[in-house]
Amino acid sequence: xxxxxxxxxxxAVRLPQLLEAMRSVDSGPEPRSLLQRICETAAxxxxxxxxxxxxxxxxxxxxxxxxxxxxxxxxxxRIGRRPDGCKGLxxxxxxxxxxxxxxxxxxxxxxxxxxxxxxxxxxxxxxxxRVRGEVFGTLYVTEKHGGMLFDDHDLNLVRVLAxxxxxxxxxxxxxxxxxxxERWIDGSVAxxxxxxxxxxxxxxxxxxxxxxxxxxxxxxxxxxxxSDEGGLEIVAVAVAAxxxxxxxxxxxxPDSEIVAELLDGxxxxxxxxxxxxxxxxxxxxDYGPIMMVPLQSEGRLLGSLVTPRARGxxxxxxxxxxxxxxxxxxxxxxxxxxxxxRDRERLAVYEDRDRIARDLHDLVIQRxxxxxxxxxxxQRRSAVPEVRDGVGKAVDELDTTIQEIRTAVFALQxxxxxxxxxxxxxxxxxxxxxxxxxxxxxxxxxxxPVDTVVGDMVGKNLVAALREALSNAFRHARASRxxxxxxxxxxxxxxxxxxxxxxxxxxxxxxxxxxxSGLRNLERRAESLGGDSGHGPGIGENGGxxxxxxxxxx
Numbered sequence: 223x224x225x226x227x228x229x230x231x232x233x234a235v236r237l238p239q240l241l242e243a244m245r246s247v248d249s250g251p252e253p254r255s256l257l258q259r260i261c262e263t264a265a266x267x268x269x270x271x272x273x274x275x276x277x278x279x280x281x282x283x284x285x286x287x288x289x290x291x292x293x294x295x296x297x298x299x300r301i302g303r304r305p306d307g308c309k310g311l312x313x314x315x316x317x318x319x320x321x322x323x324x325x326x327x328x329x330x331x332x333x334x335x336x337x338x339x340x341x342x343x344x345x346x347x348x349x350x351x352r353v354r355g356e357v358f359g360t361l362y363v364t365e366k367h368g369g370m371l372f373d374d375h376d377l378n379l380v381r382v383l384a385x386x387x388x389x390x391x392x393x394x395x396x397x398x399x400x401x402x403x404e405r406w407i408d409g410s411v412a413x414x415x416x417x418x419x420x421x422x423x424x425x426x427x428x429x430x431x432x433x434x435x436x437x438x439x440x441x442x443x444x445x446x447x448x449s450d451e452g453g454l455e456i457v458a459v460a461v462a463a464x465x466x467x468x469x470x471x472x473x474x475x476p477d478s479e480i481v482a483e484l485l486d487g488x489x490x491x492x493x494x495x496x497x498x499x500x501x502x503x504x505x506x507x508d509y510g511p512i513m514m515v516p517l518q519s520e521g522r523l524l525g526s527l528v529t530p531r532a533r534g535x536x537x538x539x540x541x542x543x544x545x546x547x548x549x550x551x552x553x554x555x556x557x558x559x560x561x562x563x564r565d566r567e568r569l570a571v572y573e574d575r576d577r578i579a580r581d582l583h584d585l586v587i588q589r590x591x592x593x594x595x596x597x598x599x600x601q602r603r604s605a606v607p608e609v610r611d612g613v614g615k616a617v618d619e620l621d622t623t624i625q626e627i628r629t630a631v632f633a634l635q636x637x638x639x640x641x642x643x644x645x646x647x648x649x650x651x652x653x654x655x656x657x658x659x660x661x662x663x664x665x666x667x668x669x670x671p672v673d674t675v676v677g678d679m680v681g682k683n684l685v686a687a688l689r690e691a692l693s694n695a696f697r698h699a700r701a702s703r704x705x706x707x708x709x710x711x712x713x714x715x716x717x718x719x720x721x722x723x724x725x726x727x728x729x730x731x732x733x734x735x736x737x738x739s740g741l742r743n744l745e746r747r748a749e750s751l752g753g754d755s756g757h758g759p760g761i762g763e764n765g766g767x768x769x770x771x772x773x774x775x776x
Contacts, residue, residue, distance in 0.1 A: 254289065256394055260361065260387045261291035267383065268376040270363035272343065275351065276305060276312055277359040279537065285312070285359075286536050292365075293341060300339040310334035311348065315360045319350035321381070325371055327364070341365075347372040351384045353392040361387070399541060406545045409437040410552040417553075417560040426560055430517075430527065430553045432460035438538070438546060440529035441509065444469070445517070446484070447525040452476035454484060454526060478502050480514065484526040489547055490514040493537050495530065506530070511537040515547045519554040527553070582627055590627070594620040644673040645681040649708055652685060656692040662702070664692070670710030676721050676776045683747045684708070684723050687755070687772045690743055691725040699729025699768060705761060712773060720753065721776040726769040728762030741770070748774050 257275045265273040272292035276285045288304045305312050314332040315322055324346040327333050336343065348362030361384050366372055416429045427445045435443030445458040453476040456469050474481050479500045483490050492512040495501045506512065509530035517524040527550045531538075538546070594617050601613040646668060657663040676684070688706065695701050704727045712722035732741075741757060748755040753774030760767020 254287070256387070256390055257287070257289040258291070260383065261289055264361060264363050264380055264383055265291050267379045268347065268363050268372060269367045269370075270345075270347075270372075271365035271367065272341070273361075273363045275359050275361050278316060278357060287359075297339065297341065301337055302339075303337060311346065311362075312360055315348050315350065315362075316357070319352075319357045319360075321347075321349040321377060322362075323347050323372055323377060345369075345371055347376055347380060349377070349381060349384055351391070352388045353395065354388075358388060358391060402541065403545065406437050406549055409433045410549055413549075413553050414556040414559075417556040418563060426557060427458035428460065430557070431458040434527050434529050434546070434549065434553075435460045437549065438513065438529040438542060439531075440513075441532045441535075442528075442530055444528040444530070445525060446474070446528060448485065449473045453478070454481050457525075472503070474503055484514060484516065485523070487516045487518050487523050489516060489543070491538060491543060494533070496533060509533060510535050513538045513543060513546055515543075515550040517550050517554040517557070519551055519558055522554075522558065524554050524557060587624055587627055590620055590624050594624070645676050645684070645708075646673050648681070648685045649688060649706070652688050652692065653706060656689075656696065659696050660692075660701075660704070664704035664706050666706040666708075668708050668710075669712075672708050672710040672721070675710050675719075680721060680751055680774050680776055683751060683774065684721060684772070687723055687744050687747055688725065691723075691770045691772070694741075694770075695725070695727045695729060695768075699727045699731075701727035701729035701760075701767060703728045703761065710776065714753070714773060714775065718775055720773050722771065722773040724769065724771050726761045726767065728760055728767040731760060731762075731766060731768050732757065744770065744772055748772055751775065 257277070261273040261275055265271070270292075272290070274288065274290040277287035277289075278284065279286045285305060290298070293301075311322065311324075311327060311330065311333055324330055326344045327346040328335075328344060343364040345366045346362065346364050348360055351358045351361050361380065363372070363376075363380065366376075413430055413433050417426045427447075431443035431445045433443070434440075441461065443458075443460040444456055446454040447457045449455040451473060453474050455473045456471060459470050476482070476485075480490050480502075490500075490512075491514070492498045492501060495506050495509045495512050501507060501512075510533040512528060512530040514526055514528045517527050527546070529546065597613050597617050597620070601610050601617065604610050604613065649668075649672075650666065653664050653666055692704070692706075695704055704725065707722075707724040709722045709724070712720045714720040741755070744755040751774040753772070755770070755772040757771070758769045759765030760769050
């Protein structure tokens with residue numbers, strides 16, 4: 223077969239192999255499989271026994287991946303440690319990315335020797351692989367068959383292959399970057415949709431943490447919010463199913479250098495948490511690379527988003543850092559929008575509550591009061607005792623109803639802060655919860671300013687006593703009616719002001735010799751506060767049922 227003009231016989235023989243290799247190298251988008259094919263092709267074209275590609279990081283300081291050909295897996299496992307690209311011949315190639323050809327690498331002063339269990343190597347040919355002018359890594363072949371040296375033809379073949387490989391790897395990287403960018407965009411859309419679809423703030427933060435963990439391919443996603451002590455508190459943690467989230471609720475103190483930077487709205491990136499002196503939290507040292515970006519939008523800093531990877535995993539790339547910052551900014555904007563939406567909804571609820579309270583006060587109570595006045599006048603004019611008694615009971619019921627409506631009006635007019643902290647609200651909550659097992663809602667009445675004069679400790683114990691009394695009524699009394707009264711104007715036996723809780727039912731009463739552990743619990747609670755608790759006849763026919771009275775200094 224005639225050789226192409228100007229080509230040596232050896233190169234002409236290998237030219238079809240090179241063309242076929244270039245075609246195969248450019249046949250797929252996945253970077254690592256490309257690197258594997260490059261190694262195999264380089265070894266085949268040059269007659270080398272071994273070939274490898276070391277991929278450098280974005281800073282060009284160390285290898286982030288190492289793909290090899292010719293060494294079987296058992297041998298590779300025995301060798302263990304892979305090159306780091308910082309020293310030896312690979313380090314020299316990284317510092318001076320020019321072709322290197324050696325007859326015996328073991329005697330070269332730049333060589334740092336081969337690790338234990340490594341197969342012997344002498345002849346060496348290495349050169350940089352460039353992607354758009356930037357050094358992507360190093361391609362080298364060793365141990366040419368027959369002990370021959372690598373010649374100029376080998377160098378030219380590998381150089382052509384490295385150039386084509388650089389183009390192919392560059393395209394693969396662009397494809398991977400586009401896919402990655404699309405994933406982060408989809409994640410941002412998912413976060414925005416989830417946050418604006420309703421739900422409370424804790425659920426919203428958990429959504430952000432989970433999406434950040436998934437998109438960054440990290441071990442965990444963590445949301446930090448400023449704490450009252452000045453540091454940052456972990457308020458949401460998304461981890462893999464097999465890892466616990468004990469860190470939830472942990473507060474990182476403000477004297478941490480990293481916390482200061484995060485509270486200043488800066489992003490912080492850690493290469494290895496186990497060795498970085500800035501990392502002071504014990505649980506954080508269990509991780510490797512950590513990415514910490516601010517949750518801020520339109521100048522408002524909400525907190526920080528943290529995505530750590532396991533120890534030994536690759537650091538975050540510059541592209542991942544940029545995408546994470548953009549994602550955090552979008553998530554912060556979505557959180558602000560969700561908060562604004564919840565505020566609007568709450569405002570609508572409060573306005574509706576105000577309207578209902580006004581209607582109850584101005585219309586319903588006035589009509590009931592007028593009806594009570596007419597019934598009272600009728601009662602006084604009636605000469606029939608049964609009629610007077612019946613009308614008197616109706617008037618009493620109207621008075622109770624008016625008091626209950628006033629209580630509802632007061633609760634409707636409370637601010638959100640008062641609603642969460644008020645004793646009145648907590649008592650009503652206990653009554654509402656008891657209505658489910660009881661099958662009916664106990665009546666209630668408040669006397670005096672229960673939310674302003676009763677102390678926190680007394681209020682907590684009063685609510686606990688109410689819960690105990692309602693529980694006893696449900697389990698033992700078989701009652702059809704329960705009346706609850708909280709009197710903040712009560713006077714204790716020693717003449718001091720106090721608060722009195724009365725829970726009366728029309729059940730079966732307390733049997734002789736029956737268990738009284740619940741009553742003793744009430745007594746102990748009252749006595750611990752300097753008060754007392756007792757029981758007596760109920761509100762059933764002929765005094766049936768039980769009345770529990772619990773009182774303490776307010």
